[in-house]
Amino acid sequence: MNNSHSASYAAAGVNIEAGYEGVRLMKRHVERTIIPGVVSDLGGFGGLFEPDTTGMNRPVLVSGTDGVGTKQRIAQLMDKHDTVGIDCVAMCVNDIVCCGAKPLFFLDYIAIGKNDPEKVATLVSGVAEGCVQAGCALIGGETAEHPGVMDADDYDLAGFSVGMVDREKVISSSSMREGDVILALPSSGIHSNGYSLVRKVFDVEHGDLSRYCDDLGQTLGEALLTPTIIYVKPVLAAIAAAHVHGISHITGGGFYENLPRCVPDGLCARIEKAAVKIPAIFPMLQKAGNIPERDMFNTYNMGVGMTVIVSRDTADKALDALKAEGCNAYVLGEITAGEEKVVLA
Incomplete structure (x- = not known):
């Protein structure tokens, strides 16, 4: 059990215990995305991935980052949060595949007005589904509670992906x-x-x-x-x-x-x-x-x-x-x- 607790921080609007609960709830979604190469477990300071470079002469890493944009406002109005994570992954991996790279892993970032563990886990379920569709692993992320900056029900979802391609096979x-x-x-x-x-x-x-x-x-x-x-x-x-x-x-x-x-x-x-x-x-x-x-x-x-x-x-x-x-x-x-x-x- 995590004994971390700060009454002062909670009084300022940040519930760190809700964050721990969100991580617990999202783990089953993250587990769906585990592929060969994943080295670390969820919750560390960094996500570790060991790429397989077998058959590659000059492996090149390719990265892409993006967010869902104001489409997520539709999700908020409809109170349906299980699909925008797919959008978030798509906007990143569809970019990096343009040069012929295969996505390896993905990390997400959720800024939210008030940390609702169930909502955060639902958002991550969409990210995990997107990773499954892309064939990459979800190896980490971050949830940041922004009281006083964002309304309680507001959130912003973004992320980034890293892929790899042999230099001689880059689409040119x-x-x-x-x-x-x-x-x-x-x-x-x-x-x-x-x-x-x-x-x-x-x-x-x-x-x-x-x-x-x-x-x-x-x-x-x-x-x-x-x-x-x-x-x-x-x-x-x-x-x-x-x-x-x-x-x-x-x-x-x-x-x-x-x-x-x-x-x-x-x-x-x-x-x-x-x-x-x-x-x-x-x-x-x-x-x-x-x-x-x-x-x-x-x-x-x-x-x-x-x-x-x-x-x-x-x-x-x-x-x-x-x-x-x-x-x-x-x-x-x-x-x-x-x-x-x-x-x-």
Whole structure:
């Protein structure tokens, strides 16, 4: 039993015993994520991981960090906290897999107004689920109680991940050529970007998130809280099966900001706009907010959570590998010569 207790600290609004209870409750979720390489137990000052570098000539560590953003306000309003952890993991691991790295481990950080052990454990359950989907371990984290700074029910969830790839296998746009095929990996909806605009358009603070929408086949709140897809396993399978020349995680900034990040000068990602399979939530958002189409494609993923650019002769192999991992990818466009990095035609 931990005998640590401070009445003075508790009087200031910080309950350290609630923190201990939260750690106890989250342990079963963390245990789901244990993979070979995990060295330390939960609760130490640092998370230890011993990577397996067998077969690698020059192992390179790749890191990524992000948070859930204002999407977590939807979770707070709905009092549903078991999925935003998936978003938190997704926003990190989907970034680092873009260079071909396999995520190894993840750590989270929860700032909360009042430490509710059950709520914290529920948040961590989502993080653990995200780690399971990504094939990485949750080896540590931190919960910080912020009385007087945050409202009691408020929290902010963020984290970071570290992965590894052999230097010679890092995905590089230097191999990209005219005629390469752009594949779309479908999103589950809005994912975790642009929620400040979403909250304004749908007036979530005063609106009815529980109203059922026929076009969505679910309530508005359920649609807005749908977790971000984690693409790690499908993308790694595509890399193993095909010649991958570029990968973009379509996050904030949409097509116009994220596709150019993997396209070299002199080449253009030409997207067939008619080919984009757009989920119903996006037209609903666009109509309700009177948002110009270009702004939609410059803010949201519009149904494309990630793009993978492959050589034309291995495109079918990539599609087969992606579909074998449950990802119904499809052809979105091609790489052409051009000064603009991305064109939607």
